[in-house]
Amino acid sequence: MISIKIDGEILDIDLNLSKTTRKASLYMKNSLLQNFEMGGRPTWLPLKSGGPATLGGIRGMIAQAIGSNYGDTYAEAGFINFPPPLYAMIQQTGGIINHPGSDKFQVFTIGGRVIFTHGTIPHQIPIPARPYIMWQDEDLEYVKDLLGQEILIKSPINSQS
Numbered sequence: 001m002i003s004i005k006i007d008g009e010i011l012d013i014d015l016n017l018s019k020t021t022r023k024a025s026l027y028m029k030n031s032l033l034q035n036f037e038m039g040g041r042p043t044w045l046p047l048k049s050g051g052p053a054t055l056g057g058i059r060g061m062i063a064q065a066i067g068s069n070y071g072d073t074y075a076e077a078g079f080i081n082f083p084p085p086l087y088a089m090i091q092q093t094g095g096i097i098n099h100p101g102s103d104k105f106q107v108f109t110i111g112g113r114v115i116f117t118h119g120t121i122p123h124q125i126p127i128p129a130r131p132y133i134m135w136q137d138e139d140l141e142y143v144k145d146l147l148g149q150e151i152l153i154k155s156p157i158n159s160q161s
Contacts, residue, residue: 020150021075024143025068028077031139035132036063044130055130061085062132075143078133094129098122 035041036058044053055062065088067080079088090097101122108115 015151016072017147017150018070018072020146021070021072024075024146025070025077027142027146028075028135028139029066029068031135032066032077032132033058033063035134036060040130040132041134041136045128047127053130055091055132062088062091090127091130092133093131094127097125097127099125 036055039053044055046053054060057063062085065079065082065084066077068075068077069080070076099120099122101120103119105119106117108117
């Protein structure tokens, strides 16, 4: 599983933080989806020079696999409910795909032209890192403020003035 999770113990002050952790988990999920919508934060490198730097946007398979979860003491977002698509990790971290080659007959179009090929030789495909499971500084501040406000407002410790 690839995810970002906030987890911890709560002081024994009888607080139910599940509404707040739900808000935090949804905020975290939306932040991750924003990474797809914006083509990375910071902007991802394209696979090829002049090519798009996207991973299919928010409609792509990786983005659609992102979910969120929460409980009384935690909030998380990432690949929560099922495993990520097979290629998700190499997109996150970058790396080299060693293509074994093929002797298949293939037909495809490039720039409106039909291309016929018969086989490819083994070759490497470099994949630049395009991290999408990552927080921005403002995300961390938002979640800290959200949790801090809930604890300060509802804490019996605070009301003993």
